[in-house]
Amino acid sequence: MSERKIRVLIAKPGLDGHDRGAKVVARALRDAGMEVIYTGLRQTPEMIAEAALQEDVDVVGLSILSGAHMALVPRILDLLRANGLDDVLVFVGGIIPDDDMPALREMGVSGVYGPGASTEAIVEDIRTAMQAKFAQEPH
Amino acid sequence: MRLAESILAGNRRALARLLTWIENEDPRGFAELDALFPHTGKAFLIGVTGAPGTGKSSLVNSIALHYRQHHQRKVAIVAVDPSSPFTGGAVLGDRVRMRDLSGDPGVFIRSMASRGSLGGLAQATARVVQAFDAAGYEVILIETVGAGQAEVDIAKLAHTTLVVEAPGLGDDVQAIKAGILEIADILVVNKADRPGVENTERALRGMLELAHPVRRVFRHHGKSMVVDAPMTSDIETWIPPIQRTVATQGTGVPELVEAIEKHAQHLRENGDWDKRNRVRLQAELEDLLRETLIRQLRQRVPPETFERILDDLVARRLSPRAAAEAILSSTRATT
Numbered sequence: 001m002s003e004r005k006i007r008v009l010i011a012k013p014g015l016d017g018h019d020r021g022a023k024v025v026a027r028a029l030r031d032a033g034m035e036v037i038y039t040g041l042r043q044t045p046e047m048i049a050e051a052a053l054q055e056d057v058d059v060v061g062l063s064i065l066s067g068a069h070m071a072l073v074p075r076i077l078d079l080l081r082a083n084g085l086d087d088v089l090v091f092v093g094g095i096i097p098d099d100d101m102p103a104l105r106e107m108g109v110s111g112v113y114g115p116g117a118s119t120e121a122i123v124e125d126i127r128t129a130m131q132a133k134f135a136q137e138p139h
Numbered sequence: 140m141r142l143a144e145s146i147l148a149g150n151r152r153a154l155a156r157l158l159t160w161i162e163n164e165d166p167r168g169f170a171e172l173d174a175l176f177p178h179t180g181k182a183f184l185i186g187v188t189g190a191p192g193t194g195k196s197s198l199v200n201s202i203a204l205h206y207r208q209h210h211q212r213k214v215a216i217v218a219v220d221p222s223s224p225f226t227g228g229a230v231l232g233d234r235v236r237m238r239d240l241s242g243d244p245g246v247f248i249r250s251m252a253s254r255g256s257l258g259g260l261a262q263a264t265a266r267v268v269q270a271f272d273a274a275g276y277e278v279i280l281i282e283t284v285g286a287g288q289a290e291v292d293i294a295k296l297a298h299t300t301l302v303v304e305a306p307g308l309g310d311d312v313q314a315i316k317a318g319i320l321e322i323a324d325i326l327v328v329n330k331a332d333r334p335g336v337e338n339t340e341r342a343l344r345g346m347l348e349l350a351h352p353v354r355r356v357f358r359h360h361g362k363s364m365v366v367d368a369p370m371t372s373d374i375e376t377w378i379p380p381i382q383r384t385v386a387t388q389g390t391g392v393p394e395l396v397e398a399i400e401k402h403a404q405h406l407r408e409n410g411d412w413d414k415r416n417r418v419r420l421q422a423e424l425e426d427l428l429r430e431t432l433i434r435q436l437r438q439r440v441p442p443e444t445f446e447r448i449l450d451d452l453v454a455r456r457l458s459p460r461a462a463a464e465a466i467l468s469s470t471r472a473t474t
Contacts, residue, residue, distance in 0.1 A: 004163055005227075005252070030228035035252045040235035047241040051234060054248055056155035084152045138167070 004137075006034040006130050008059040011048045012041050013076060014066045021093055022063035028119035029061075029126070045072060049079035052088060058133065059126055064094040074107055089129050093117070142167075143174035146274050151247065154274050158249055161266045172266060175273035180416065182215075182272040182279045183403055186297030188322075191285025193305040194329040196236035197386035199280050203246060204239055204389070205396045206278050213245045215276035217268060219261055221284045222252040229253075233282060247276065253284055260284075260292045265423055268296065294322035295422055298415055299402045301395075303327045304343065306335035320346055323379045324402050327395060331383035343381055377405050439470045 010026045012019055019041055026036045037055050039047070052060050060080070064072060073092060080088055091111040092104060101112050111125050145153035160168030185202070187195050196218065203214045218233035231250035240246045249271075251261045260283055261267075271279050283293050294300045302323035320326070320343070328339050380398050384391035406412040437445070448465050451457040457465065 005254075007159075026230050030223060030230045031226050033226045033228045035222075035229045035231060037231045037234060037250050040232075040238065043238075047238070050241055051248075053152060054155055055250060056159045 004134055006059065006126065007037070007055060007057040008034050008061060008126070009037045009039065009048070009052050009055060009057040010061045010063070011039050011043050011051070012063050013043050013045060013048055013072045014064055014068045015042060016064070016066040017041055018065055019063065021065070022061075025061060025063070025093060025119060025122060028123060032123040032127075034126070045075040045079050048076055049083050049085070052080060052085055053083045057088065058130060059089045059091070061122075062090065062092045062094075064092065064096070067095065069094070069096055070100060070103070073104060073109060077108055087133065089126065089133075091122070091125070093122075141171065141174065143171045143273075146171075146175065146270070147178065149275070151244075154247070154270065155249075157270050158267055161270060162251065162254075162261070162263050164263070172269065175270060178273040179269045180272065182268075182277055184268060184279050184281065184297040184299075185399060186281045186283065186293035186300040187303060188283040188293050188300065189285070189303030189327075190305075190308055193285075193303040193308065194386050195282050195285070195303050196233045198301075198303060198327065198329055198384060198392075199233075199282050200237045200239055201384075201386045201389050201392045202396060202399075203237075203278075203280060205392050207240075207243060207245055209393070209396075210278075211245075212277040213275060214240075214247075215271035215274075215279045216240075216246070216248045216282065217251060217264060217271070217279065218248065218282045219251045219253055219264060219284050222254050224255065227254070247271065247274075260296065265296055265419070295419060298406060298412065299324045299399055301325050301327050301399075303329050304339055305330040306333045306339045308339075324377065325395070325398050326379050326381045328381060328383045329386050331391065332385045332388075336383065340381055340383070347379060347381075377402065436466070436470065440466055444469050 008029050010022050010029075012022050022038070026038050029036045037051065037057065039051055043051075048060070048062075060076075062073065062076065069092060073090075077090060080086075080090070089110050090108065091113065092109050093113040096104070096112050096114055104112055110129065111122070113122055142153050142157055146157060157168055157171055159165075161172065187199050187202075189195055199216055199218070203216060206212050206214050216237065218231070218237075220229055220231045220233060222229040229252035231252060233250055234248060237248055240248065249267065251264065251267065253261045260281070264281065268279055268281065281293060281297060300322050302320060302325075304326065305328070326343050326347075328336060328343070330336075382391055382395045382398055384395055386392070403412075406415065445466065448457065448462050448469075451465075452459060452462040
């Protein structure tokens with residue numbers, strides 16, 4: 001059996017057209033040996049949940065700078081669950097006010113990374129979570 | 140319920156999971172794939188290859204869209220992108236160009252990293268295609284990594300291979316080089332709204348005439364001279380058509396799909412369809428045998444013996460051929 005690769009979907013929901021952050025994260029995860037599916041700008045929650053299903057990803061990273069995160073994130077989480085993707089790790093990056101962070105975590109978001117967050121921290125958090133997940137898989 | 144049964148019942152989540160197992164060479168996947176195999180052999184496999192930047196992803200998007208809108212056939216897309224040889228990671232970006240297809244339950248797109256395999260496809264691509272075939276996808280589009288001139292694996296896998304070119308990519312000399320253009324069943328000049336499209340098409344046509352001799356009439360010193368093709372036979376040979384497209388606008392795509400369907404019909408009529416299936420399965424069988432035999436052999440050769448012969452090889456006391464022979468004869472001695 002070949003190495004179990006970590007597959008990540010990096011998606012930009014909503015209407016803001018700034019994807020520098022998403023691309024920096026995509027690149028950092030690739031350099032950490034992960035397979036990153038990048039879907040481009042202006043994705044609807046339905047498109048993101050569908051792509052996550054087809055690509056059978058372990059992780060979904062959402063980049064949101066429009067301020068619509070409190071509307072978009074719960075919708076995406078609901079659709080992922082409706083598709084049977086309960087065990088997918090979801091993290092959020094972008095401009096997220098501190099006040100919203102507890103609510104996002106409450107919904108099931110694993111991590112929130114604002115401007116200045118280090119890509120190493122994102123890589124480490126994903127690796128730690130995946131080690132725990134893969135350990136439970138049958139060999 | 141077993142995964143294979145869920146897949147046959149149309150469960151997309153189960154299919155996605157099996158594709159992951161296939162990619163990871165997870166033993167759980169082999170048994171499921173064995174159960175699905177009798178249900179394969181129905182899909183039409185279309186390969187799309189060509190240099191980076193010719194617009195393969197956009198073309199795949201527009202071909203898939205046409206099949207959905209005008210033929211109502213279920214379409215699967217396998218898009219292969221390169222893995223980094225250093226970290227093993229990959230950014231798979233083909234979906235960016237395929238957003239028109241989202242929301243259609245009759246389309247399933249799967250991105251694959253090449254995972255160190257050469258030849259423009261990942262090793263597991265053939266098995267991923269089998270899973271889609273069994274799951275009832277009638278048209279399977281396989282997009283290779285941006286291929287150069289030697290990556291011709293796709294021609295062994297697909298029924299119909301499209302080679303995509305675009306104006307301004309070093310046409311004249313590139314077109315003459317053997318390899319990738321010779322595997323083309325259909326040549327596509329994409330981005331045909333760009334300047335230089337005539338040059339690209341002319342270069343391709345010149346290359347085709349070299350590769351596929353046809354009866355031609357030349358004017359030479361005021362006289363018409365007929366040059367017959369060297370081999371004339373009753374069986375109609377397939378001359379790859381050249382189709383201009385602007386994939387982002389859908390221009391030329393209906394004509395391209397017509398040419399694809401004509402090629403499929405040609406394959407069925409002259410028996411090449413079955414022949415290609417046979418060749419593909421033979422290649423897969425031989426690959427598996429090679430893998431298995433090497434593994435079995437390595438289990439029978441003590442590591443010390445293997446290392447000793449390898450040392451002799453490195454020190455140039457044995458040639459590679461003699462070293463292989465020495466390893467084989469060491470197993471004969473022990474059995």
